[in-house]
Amino acid sequence: MPEVAQEARFMGAVTALSMHEMQNILAIIRESAGLMGDILKVNARVDFKHRPNMERTLEHISSHVDRGKGLLEATSRLAHSPDDDLLEGCDLTVYARTVALLSERLVRLKGAAVNFSGPSTALPVAVGALRVLMTGYKAVQWAVGGGVKDGVVDLNVQGGQDFHVLSVRPPQGVSPDLEGVAFLGALLDDGKVEWDGTRLRILLPARRQG
Amino acid sequence: MNTSAWNILLVDDEVEFVSTLAERLELRGINARVAYDGESALKAVAENEPQVMVLDVMMPGIKGLDVLQRVREEHPKVRVILLTGQGKTRDGIEGMRYGAFAYMMKPLDLEELIRTLREAMSAQEGTPDA
Numbered sequence: 001m002p003e004v005a006q007e008a009r010f011m012g013a014v015t016a017l018s019m020h021e022m023q024n025i026l027a028i029i030r031e032s033a034g035l036m037g038d039i040l041k042v043n044a045r046v047d048f049k050h051r052p053n054m055e056r057t058l059e060h061i062s063s064h065v066d067r068g069k070g071l072l073e074a075t076s077r078l079a080h081s082p083d084d085d086l087l088e089g090c091d092l093t094v095y096a097r098t099v100a101l102l103s104e105r106l107v108r109l110k111g112a113a114v115n116f117s118g119p120s121t122a123l124p125v126a127v128g129a130l131r132v133l134m135t136g137y138k139a140v141q142w143a144v145g146g147g148v149k150d151g152v153v154d155l156n157v158q159g160g161q162d163f164h165v166l167s168v169r170p171p172q173g174v175s176p177d178l179e180g181v182a183f184l185g186a187l188l189d190d191g192k193v194e195w196d197g198t199r200l201r202i203l204l205p206a207r208r209q210g
Numbered sequence: 211m212n213t214s215a216w217n218i219l220l221v222d223d224e225v226e227f228v229s230t231l232a233e234r235l236e237l238r239g240i241n242a243r244v245a246y247d248g249e250s251a252l253k254a255v256a257e258n259e260p261q262v263m264v265l266d267v268m269m270p271g272i273k274g275l276d277v278l279q280r281v282r283e284e285h286p287k288v289r290v291i292l293l294t295g296q297g298k299t300r301d302g303i304e305g306m307r308y309g310a311f312a313y314m315m316k317p318l319d320l321e322e323l324i325r326t327l328r329e330a331m332s333a334q335e336g337t338p339d340a
Contacts, residue, residue: 035234
């Protein structure tokens, strides 16, 4: 079984607990805002001056709870990634989507956006969750390394016979530092990283089921 | 389906969450009782067996999965919907193995919860001890 530092396990355990608290906080905010919305609907005929402002504010709360929910899910997955049952393998579809969610802010700070596409089915790989997250995140970081404007980083997952592939396409017009490809490859004990001229392909060994 | 006749028990140690959820269900014509820990949940089930129980997995005292197991053993007709954390699908899958009807993640989507409650009620009425 691959080794994970005690520090990583500690950080994961504490973060996971905090995320659980955050989810309770978001749940209370959602239900409280929802109840206020319900009361406004029940009293739809009662007009008052600030009704539109209140309705708009409740919509903001609801959409930001959804935003927080996505981030919470991704951070919880990151926190649980050093768990024993995720050290030797994980579902690439789930963890690539997690990379997309976790890197949204980073990419936005560089003036771009991140787009994820992939199958709805599981793609089990024989690489631990923490390693997939780290390699995927660093690949996105590499793709926007030079800074971009209005570009999109495409993250895609595809199944294969022996390898499943996570590909990262930098925004158009960006020439990534090709020396970084070797650095990313070195993060993986199993699997390899290739640059095909337009996108980075991270090949991870498929895990046989059963 | 007449929702006013439903007997639902909501169990979560987050008092504001579970009481607000009960109020929202009530506005939709669904009566729900609440319990704030595993022990009082088991007591509430013994006193007045609900058709469906919505149960948080992570609570102080008796854990949600232990409550689930006890309820499945002693009150097999009760359908249990588990509430799990984001990224904690493992708890949900384990719960399904113990006989939970479904699992959902917090924060909840109320319409999705009502859909799941409706399905659980149909299953409760159709197959008594499944």
